[in-house]
Every structure is written in C-alpha cells, then in structure tokens.
Amino acid sequence: MPHIEEIAQDLKKLINNTDADYVEARLESNQSSRLSYRGRELETVAETTSTGGNIRVLYKGGWGFSSFNRFDKLETALVRAREGARLAGSSQSNISFVEPVTLKGPLPEYDPRLISLKDKKELLDSYNQIMWQSAPLNTSFIGYGDSYKQTMFINTEGSFIDQSRADINLRISAVAGKNGDVQQSGISLGSIGDFEQLKGLENDVKEIADKAVALLKAPRAKGGEYTVVLDPILAGVFTHEAFGHLSEADFVYENERIREIMTLGKVFGWDKLNIVDSGIMPGLRGSYLYDDEGVATQKTYLIKEGELVGRLHSRETAAAMGEKPSGNARTISYRHQPIVRMTNTYIEPGETTFEDMLSDIKEGIYVKNWYGGTTSMEMFTFSGGEAYMIRNGQVAELLKPVVLTGNLFTTLKNIDAIGNDLTMNQGGGCGKGGQSPLPVSNGSPHIRIQQCLIGGS
Numbered sequence: 001m002p003h004i005e006e007i008a009q010d011l012k013k014l015i016n017n018t019d020a021d022y023v024e025a026r027l028e029s030n031q032s033s034r035l036s037y038r039g040r041e042l043e044t045v046a047e048t049t050s051t052g053g054n055i056r057v058l059y060k061g062g063w064g065f066s067s068f069n070r071f072d073k074l075e076t077a078l079v080r081a082r083e084g085a086r087l088a089g090s091s092q093s094n095i096s097f098v099e100p101v102t103l104k105g106p107l108p109e110y111d112p113r114l115i116s117l118k119d120k121k122e123l124l125d126s127y128n129q130i131m132w133q134s135a136p137l138n139t140s141f142i143g144y145g146d147s148y149k150q151t152m153f154i155n156t157e158g159s160f161i162d163q164s165r166a167d168i169n170l171r172i173s174a175v176a177g178k179n180g181d182v183q184q185s186g187i188s189l190g191s192i193g194d195f196e197q198l199k200g201l202e203n204d205v206k207e208i209a210d211k212a213v214a215l216l217k218a219p220r221a222k223g224g225e226y227t228v229v230l231d232p233i234l235a236g237v238f239t240h241e242a243f244g245h246l247s248e249a250d251f252v253y254e255n256e257r258i259r260e261i262m263t264l265g266k267v268f269g270w271d272k273l274n275i276v277d278s279g280i281m282p283g284l285r286g287s288y289l290y291d292d293e294g295v296a297t298q299k300t301y302l303i304k305e306g307e308l309v310g311r312l313h314s315r316e317t318a319a320a321m322g323e324k325p326s327g328n329a330r331t332i333s334y335r336h337q338p339i340v341r342m343t344n345t346y347i348e349p350g351e352t353t354f355e356d357m358l359s360d361i362k363e364g365i366y367v368k369n370w371y372g373g374t375t376s377m378e379m380f381t382f383s384g385g386e387a388y389m390i391r392n393g394q395v396a397e398l399l400k401p402v403v404l405t406g407n408l409f410t411t412l413k414n415i416d417a418i419g420n421d422l423t424m425n426q427g428g429g430c431g432k433g434g435q436s437p438l439p440v441s442n443g444s445p446h447i448r449i450q451q452c453l454i455g456g457s
Contacts, residue, residue, distance in 0.1 A: 004029050004051065007071050008152045008160070014074055015055065015156055020082060021093035022058040024155035026292060027051075028334040031113055032147040035120060037128050039139045047117060052334040057081040058095065062088025067335045095315040096325045098295050100158035105289050108166040110193030112146035120144065123198065127205045131174050134209040138177040144170050146193070151292075159294040166193025167285060167439045169429060172205060176212040183215035183400065184371070185385065188427025190285050190439070211386065218398045221387065221454055227364035228404065228452040229357055232423035234384055235444035237370045239275060240345045240430070242380040242408045244442070247277070247302045247310075248328070248340040248432075249317035261378065261409070266308045269412040272350050275303040277312055279327060279343035285426045285439040286343035290327070293338055297327035302345075303412075314340050332435040339433050346443040350418030357417045357448050364390040365454060371401055378408045403455035411449060419445030 004027040015023040029051045036044040052069035055077050064084025066077040124142055131140050146168045153161040173186035185208040191197040230238065245251065252258050279287050279297030290296055293315050300310045313321070314329035317340060329338035358366075369385025387399040422445045429437020 004053075004150065004152055005162075007053070007074075008154060011053070011055075011074060012154050012160065014078055015154065018057065018078065018082060018156070020057045020059045020085060022095065022156055023055065024153065024293070025053060025055045026334055027053040027152040028149060030147055030149040030333070032145065033112070033117060033120065035124055035142075035144045037124065037140070037142040040128065040132060042121070045117065045121070050333075054334050054337075055081045056337060057085040058093050059085035060089030061091040061093050062086070063337075064088065065337050094319045096318040098157070098293075098315065098325060101161055101290065101294060101296070102159070103161045103163075103289065105161075105163040107164055108148070108193055110166050110191070110195070111148055112166055112168055112193050112195055113148050115195045120195075127172060127201060130202055130205045131172075131209040134206045135174070135176065135213045137174050137209060137212065138182065139175045140209075141173045141175075142171070148193070153290070153292065153294050155294055161290050161294055163289055165288060168193055168195060168198065169427065169437070169439075170198055171427065172208065174209040174212040176216055178216050181216055183212050185209075185211035185215065186369075188425075190426040190428070192283060192285060214398060215386070215400055218400045220400045221365060221389070221402050223455050224453075225451045226454050227361050227390075228449045228454065229361070229364065229366045229390065230444070230447050230449065231366070231368040232421065232444050232446060233425045234367055234370050234382070235447045236346060236423075236425050236442035237373070238380070238382060239347055239444055240342060240440070240442040241373060241382070242375055243275060243302070243412070244277065244342045244345040245375065245432070246378070246408070247312050248342070249311045249313045249321060249323075250340045252311060253317050253320055258377065262308060262311070264308055264310070267306050268303055268308055268409055269306045270415055271306045272418055273303055273306050273412065273415060274301065274348040275345070276301055276348060277328070277342050277345045281344050281424075284344045284424060284441045286441045288343075291329045291338070292331045293325075293329040295325045295327040295329065297343060300326045300328075312340050312342065314338065330438060332438050336435050339435065341432060341438055342430060342440050344424065344441040344443070346422065346424065347418065347445065347447065349420050349422040349445045352417045352419050354419055354421065354446050357419060357446055358390055358395065359393040361390045361393060365399070365402060366390050366395050367402060367404065379406070380408055381405045404452060405455060406453050411452065414450045414452065415447050416450055417448035419447065421445045
C-alpha cells in the first residue's frame, strides 16, 4: 500500500480539478493500543492500525462529505462528496478566508509505540494488584489508551499541512459497597504520549482504594446553599462542561435563545474572572499547530475581566457570525467531519492563596475531583468526587460526594475568589456530536463560590 504522502499528492491533483466553490481532503494514519481491566481480570487488550481519509466539498452553501479507507477509489469518494454538496446547496457559499499554509510539523517528542504492550500491561497489573491488596472492594476499573497519529490536510486554496501527534490517557477507579451504599474514587490523567508520566502512581492508587471504602462511613451533607470551594480539577471540568460548550459557535448560531444570552460585551461575572481556550499551550493534550480546516490554533479569551469577549469558531461559523476563525474545528478521525471543539479551556489564576480563600468561611464545603454531570442550556448538575466540610476556615471531616446544581450565569457572578494555583487536568476526553473521546485539557485554580446549591440529606 502506498504511503499517505504519495496519496496526498494524488488527492491534491484530483481536488484541484473539481468544479466546486471549495474542496478539502484529509488523510490519516493511526496506530493505537488499549487495555482495560474490570475487577481483578484483564478484560481487553488491543492494538490497532487504521489508515483512511475523507473529502469535503462546498457547493452553493451545501457541504458534501465522503470518507474512505481504499486508496484506489479516490475519484469515487470525490464524486460522492460533490453530489452530496450539490443536493444540499441552494444558496451562496460563505466561509472565512484563511491564508494558505504549507507545513510539515515537527515529530512528537514522545512515541507510545516504543513501549511494548508487555510493559504497559505489567504497569497496569501492578496498579490493579495494589488496589485489591489495599482495601475490600466490590470492583474496580482501569482503562488505558494511546495513539500515534499522522494527518495530512490539503485544500483547493493551496494549503498542504502534515502534522503528527501522540496521546495517552489513563483512568483508574475503585468501587466499594456495603448495605446498598456504593461509593467510588478515581484518578484520571493523560499526556502527549509520555508513558513515564503514568509511572510512580502506587500511593495514588492505594489512596483511591482506601478512599472508596472510607466514603461508605462518611456522613452526607445537609442540602442547602453554602459557600463552596472547588479544587482545580472540578473547577476545570465545570469551566469546560458548563461554559466551554456554550462558547462553541455552532451551538450558539443554531440556538436563538443562546444567541440572545451569549451576546458579546455582556457582563457575566466579577472583573477578576478570565476564561480562556488556548491550543498553543505547550505540552498539553488539547494543543496543536493547525486545526482540521487548516486554521492556526490560538489563544482565545472567552470571558475577560468578567465580560464575554469571544467564542470558538470553524471557518463557516466565523463567516456566518461576522467574526474571525479561531482554529477550533476538530475531528476525532477521518470518518467524521470537523466540528467546533475546545482545546485547553481554563480559568486564569488570580492572587488568592488557598488558605486565605478558606479563612473567612465559618461553614462551607470543599469539593474535589469529579464523578459526572449534565448540562442543559445554562443549567448544570455536577457530582464531585469527594467533599469535606469547611469549619472556621479549616478543611474538616470527609463527606459523601455532593451534587452541585444551579444556573451557570448566576454561579459565575457568585465567584468571589480565584486562587493563584492554576492546575491543568489532562485526564479524560470530550464528547460531542457522536465524536468521542477528543483529547482536550481543562483547568483552573481553586475558586470560591457564594450561595452554591448543594444536594444532600
């Protein structure tokens, strides 16, 4: 089979002879491995290689898309995408102009393919054994995945972009139960392919097993409004899920009510609040040079000094809303079209220390880590991974995990302290439009929220 570099040259010639307003093609070669454990047993071991591509055609405002994994059928894929665009098109095509780019990006610093499957399994075996030796568990879960992906992007405007990236993700959970009460604790982390970052977690793994059992004895918080402090992990997840998705311009453009709410210039919070999406932060899973439409990634302020100042765009949404493309059109594989996605989304640090944030709280709740959550428009519900009472400025007894619920915009206005300890969380992945998990990062310093509604007993 020819290398994708050779196929890219064939595609370049093919798409440049197409009678359409715009055409782009993407080629991808991906090697990945996956291991998972459920309880004491190894459940899945897999190594996969996939190579394929897609063609996307814009004609009179309509898009046509065709993916393929056979390279002797490139012209057939183009015909299908062109016919789809002709069927969908009925107006004028409109996408933001982007200067053509020719680039061969640097190779990733790390390559998980160089770590044998045997070495990956031995490390995970040791963590699984530690969990089960540490505490009486009902079950446990370990999920590991890595990939090394090369992509090539070509369009009729003259861009030719060759990029490669590596990714690793690990999730470990311990579950304990007694008398119908089930509790869990977990850790989630990732890297841009550096397997060494997954080593040395023995104490963390023992701690999550012990914590799952300890949560069975912990009391439940009394439901009501509290002053709440969120740790950087939960505050980052909150920022991503509750606000980041509302900042994706395809969602804003398609929803009249959200367009009215998410009006640029509107004040959403304290003048010390800054929320950013940045794909240029080095060493993070959500960073890259160019997105899947050939647009350079950048740092985009969403909220600056409490005011809504930006949103995340594809070339199409930027043109439709009269704004600039932001380099946020991303896809998880050649089988999917690019859609507007986040990169690394976070609250910028302030000046308050964690101790000062706690000092004037007579009775409150400190919530760490995350378990799950849902959002519906501006309403949210999040389950913290663990929680503690705050009494007279000190972190006190462990509580069963609590549920935070409320209105996003009210909650943003109730943030009255932002820590100086920004931490980026690289565990997990983002899901949207049937495309999951997309490598992203999110983060925050500790933040303090007044009048936060907590579900409890």
